[in-house]
Amino acid sequence: MSNRQSIYEIKDLSLNNEDLILNETVFHNANGYIGVRSNFEEGYPEGFDSIRGSYINGFYDIAQMKQAEKLYGFVEEKQTMLNVVDSQSIYLFLDDEPFNMFEGTVMESSRWLNMSEGYTARRVVWRSPKGKEVEIIIKRMTSFYQLSLFTIEYSVKALNFEGNITFKSNHIGEVMNYCNPEDPRVAGESFRHLFPHSAKIIEDASFIVTHTSKSGLAVCTGVKNCLSKTGVMDVCIEEHKAICTIESNIVCNETITLTKYTVFSDSIREQDCEQKAMEEMDCALSLSLEEHYKKQREYLTDYWNQTSLEIEGDDELSLAVRYNLYQLIQSVGKDEHSNIAAKGLSGEGYEGHFFWDTEMYIQPFFTLTNPKIAKNLIEYRYSILEEARENARIMGHKKGALYPWRTINGKECSGYFPAGTAQYHINGDIAYSIVQYYLATKDMDFIAGKAGEIIFETARLWIDVGNYVNDEFHINGVTGPDEYTCMVNNNYYTNSSAKNHLNWAAKFYHLLDEFNLLKPVADKIDLSQSEIEEFKMAAEKMFLPYDEKLKINPQDDSFLQKKMWDIKNTPKEKFPLLLNYHPLHLYRYQVCKQADTVLAHFIFEDDEKIETIRNSFLYYEKVTTHDSSLSTCIYSIVASKLGMEEKAYDYFGDSAKLDLFNTHHNTKDGIHTANMGGNYMAVVYGFAGLRLKESGLFLSPSLPKKWSGYQFKVTFEQSQIKIEVTEDMCIVTLVSGDEKVIHVYGREYHLKDTISIERI
Amino acid sequence: MSNRQSIYEIKDLSLNNEDLILNETVFHNANGYIGVRSNFEEGYPEGFDSIRGSYINGFYDIAQMKQAEKLYGFVEEKQTMLNVVDSQSIYLFLDDEPFNMFEGTVMESSRWLNMSEGYTARRVVWRSPKGKEVEIIIKRMTSFYQLSLFTIEYSVKALNFEGNITFKSNHIGEVMNYCNPEDPRVAGESFRHLFPHSAKIIEDASFIVTHTSKSGLAVCTGVKNCLSKTGVMDVCIEEHKAICTIESNIVCNETITLTKYTVFSDSIREQDCEQKAMEEMDCALSLSLEEHYKKQREYLTDYWNQTSLEIEGDDELSLAVRYNLYQLIQSVGKDEHSNIAAKGLSGEGYEGHFFWDTEMYIQPFFTLTNPKIAKNLIEYRYSILEEARENARIMGHKKGALYPWRTINGKECSGYFPAGTAQYHINGDIAYSIVQYYLATKDMDFIAGKAGEIIFETARLWIDVGNYVNDEFHINGVTGPDEYTCMVNNNYYTNSSAKNHLNWAAKFYHLLDEFNLLKPVADKIDLSQSEIEEFKMAAEKMFLPYDEKLKINPQDDSFLQKKMWDIKNTPKEKFPLLLNYHPLHLYRYQVCKQADTVLAHFIFEDDEKIETIRNSFLYYEKVTTHDSSLSTCIYSIVASKLGMEEKAYDYFGDSAKLDLFNTHHNTKDGIHTANMGGNYMAVVYGFAGLRLKESGLFLSPSLPKKWSGYQFKVTFEQSQIKIEVTEDMCIVTLVSGDEKVIHVYGREYHLKDTISIERI
Known part of the structure; x- marks a missing residue:
């Protein structure tokens, strides 16, 4: 990999609030277990908006989600990913002058992300109001080698003075989540979720244990500050906050470095998270920071080597694609307790929930480059299979499992079911991802165990939800991927997905039987040959809408009977439509938030004639707003398939630059992991x-x-x-x-x- | 009217909590302006559940209605009818012994409602723990003559003793609403809506003014206690409560009577509601109680005379029907500031909101017996036409007005839009009620003014919401009356109703033109001939679903493609289904909460062949649970039409006895006014x-x-x-x-x- 492609840098830092909050996301550090937004250590001036957060994948509290009108089975509690600690805060004083980019003079400044080395950095050359000049370089890393570890290396070089230098480094256990009640995508309430439990100082390291309000979970963070030269250190605890003050002196051209180690541990994964945090701190300190950097580099060398995606001839796009792949490895959970959130570990948008994004947009990348991680993601789904069974019962189904639309711990967190729980295609999506994993690995043992159990249990649901009409199998009252058309009958995508799912459930049944692996799983869930025959029959008779006149697959039974939305004459500021029109109004139009039938035509391309796929593509193109970040990458893939090279490229470009260039104007709330995975797909499946x-x-x-x-x-x-x-x-x-x-x-x-x- | 039919009496009063709370509703007093539940003056023992309330029609506060997921246009505030005062409390002491039916011995007891005289009464012969025997008769009245007035006449006769007698009579301004968060029908929160403003004593009468928390409204209640013989009276104010204590002595066989006058006034109707309350108190005291009773009797004589509904041969049913009609005149608003709530003024179910119930179930009774009241009800709709226009904009319509599904002040209060706001048929319902009013009265001036403006503005909405498909006018994405099937295309009822509405809008346009009355209203809302042509075209081309095979009108485009719900094998405790199944599950079945197509076949009977109506009736009968109290009366009417006499009678009987015999087990929350009106319809339109x-x-x-x-x-x-x-x-x-x-x-x-x- 060329160095040019592995560094994303911005110079002459903007101190505009919008740019600052955006860059908190763009430069965040994460490793799949922890994520830390790139806030300035010293903070911003009062009144500036900031999402100052550190997160643990899969760590949540329960929040109330009151329903305006409560009906049977409506979800009234949700999980919400917590901001667990602030260990970013470091205040630097040159004699009595605090460093602060908003005062004095910023002479040079830049920030960069090094994707080969796995760190972010900020460099500032600054003159204080009283004239002291310093060069400050701050490197931050979340370690892929030691997942619990976050480091800040804070170097100060005196350029024209000598004097006292003081660091005040905080470790704050009482933190809150960010919220913006006006935006449904970050509408989590700023409610007190964390309560102080204990705070200790051991060998100058502080260990703070905090408990959640309702989920019964605990988190411990440990912080240790080390100075590159002798100084006077004082660590004290005030309420639920540890303050470390280190004083020293500096001479002209001398560089002094503060290294701040933070380790995270949580009670989902550990019996005693405080004890574990102490062990993790020992482990962190057992290597030098340089050695940690080396491990990080090695991990990423491996990672890039497995992927090796390189593009020649378009530097900007090439960088964007690389950035996207970097974010995927930063975001993806490395154990069965977590998955990959819609915003990864970069922000609080969608409250850290896991969606179908994983299976349909992100997992394909890992399936092709790192099957072990893909398997982990499936194992997460297995870990919540019991909750999926319960969810099916709540939704009225006597048999089978229905995965929740959005979740952390397996319980449904969707407050508006027509655009949430009604998206039954999630079952088909998970099945599809397992099939892809199987096709890439031929890992039959996994199918014989957890993966098969998921496939069969979720397949059962289709039989319960559907019914035969004129010898065709219909699926009524579901929502497809396009959330601008909810609760419809025979959504093409859903029916295709169910057909594929049922067929594969039958195939796996016979394969397992062939390999003599069937009995354990069949006995466990009481699966019989006659049920498999039902699966096959439903798959064979599955109704897939087709319009004779237009020669396309209608999105659902009534889609073509609706009025066309006039996308061209809709003012720009009215997008995304969901923020500007009542859903009922949108539901009455032919207008799609994202690829729906077009997605089905990509993943089940052999189900339809190429002409139907082409006609459909051209039809849906006209009624799709791409308000979802999951859309253009799919259009790009299908355009590639259809030989529409320019379109394929344009759609790809729109998709690739989403976060790095903030084209959806909401990257401040976090990256769009599914779009990033979809972007990879657009190259590999598309081009x-x-x-x-x-x-x-x-x-x-x-x-x-x-x-x-x-x-x-x-x-x-x-x-x-x-x-x-x-x-x-x-x-x-x-x-x-x-x-x-x-x-x-x-x-x-x-x-x-x-x-x-x-x-x- | 025979006396037998005008009194509903129960003897040997049950002191079971369930019966007590039920009878609070059954014996409530109301006059269309105020309503007072029949709580025991002395209260129940601690721990007993009670809905102790007094209400003013149309008087509300704003309550938050947080949405689990907020989307554009979702309603987040609702109006809620307030419990405004407790002036029922009267405590009787015989020497030091308080009267209380739960202690001592109840020797005789009864309660009755006199529907000719317009009062309720309780009679108790009671022996105190120490052996004092008294006969207590308590008569309560809300005056139809003076709408602001509620009286309690509390008589005590000493049967075997002489001694001191003390009344403690309270007037409490700080009261709360009842709530049961488990039941969506009374899910209003027990939140503090009323705040003390002032409390005064003038000539032993207390006047308490209370302000609402958010709606900016004020209410004043005045209370005066008068004893039939001299006693020592003390009236004092403690916080926001006036306490009147009257002591006297009583001898054996003597009867002493306390008369308690309460007057209500509110800032919706009066500039200075305190001043008005004082005037109303003067007015109340200017007549003797006997004279008030006489006025009440006269009012009701007129009322019964206008109705004169009498049934020979079935006393129980006859009584039930009379009871229902009595409740209608108790419940219906007598001015444009109010309407008739789903529960009248008898309880807090549905929070005092006005629904389509008025136009389709209650107004027909007044249209036929008291057109002035029917006109009032239409005038209420006119008073909120501006809000209906705003509601249409929120829902994305550029033209016209869409009435809110549930409201007090005109703003939508429906928190779950698929079963609320999506019921666009409310526009057609209001139009239908105006047409009926017109047909009964030929009141062309009203059509030239308010009524016409409503008709035209609401007709415009159909043009905006519908679209042409194959030269047929379709209406997509609406919910019909049946709330077990939401957000469908071409709901037969809605399309029929829209067709009727559009046709009548055109007819009225031409009629007004003929009578030279068109210009003012046409100019006011900029209505043109070409728009009328659009109305006619849409009406003519209106698509009304018809199934060739079954020869019925399907409820909507996809109803017949769904699975049949197995009503027979559904356990009894699973009804009503909405409390036991997720709505999405219900939506996937052929199962109806109530008459939908069958209702259309009643009101638009000339649109279909009798055979289609018969086939449809027999079809829908099998899939209707009648979980709504608006259902069986309609089935009764159509059964009558079809000559199915026994069915007609059975359905009628189920409907008639609903509240008096609490057949839906929720009368404690209030009466079902629509069912009562529907019951009248079953006789007059049905039989x-x-x-x-x-x-x-x-x-x-x-x-x-x-x-x-x-x-x-x-x-x-x-x-x-x-x-x-x-x-x-x-x-x-x-x-x-x-x-x-x-x-x-x-x-x-x-x-x-x-x-x-x-x-x-």
């Missing part, structure tokens, strides 16, 4: 035309005009394969593992070492 | 087959087998007409007014004095 099918691995690479080439690696059945696409050629190389049969442009190839194929 | 059409007044009387006869009066075009139905005959008499042409069993008659027609 490169990769598909995982029962008949193997398929490629059909095209090259966007603006690029001179691109390459990436995938792991397929334990072999690593590299795909390079140039202007003329497609070169496929077996990097490691067994020989494979692959398909390029529809032709079969036996991959031993390298195959070079002329591009079509 | 007697009355219809108001453009071509005149139609009758087609049948006689239920169990009855020997029935009669009623209606007012038609200012003439009063009496209809008597006996076993063999139908006798129609012109009681007063001009001669009329009427239709009986399809034949035209010229009504001069009396016509006797053989029953078919």
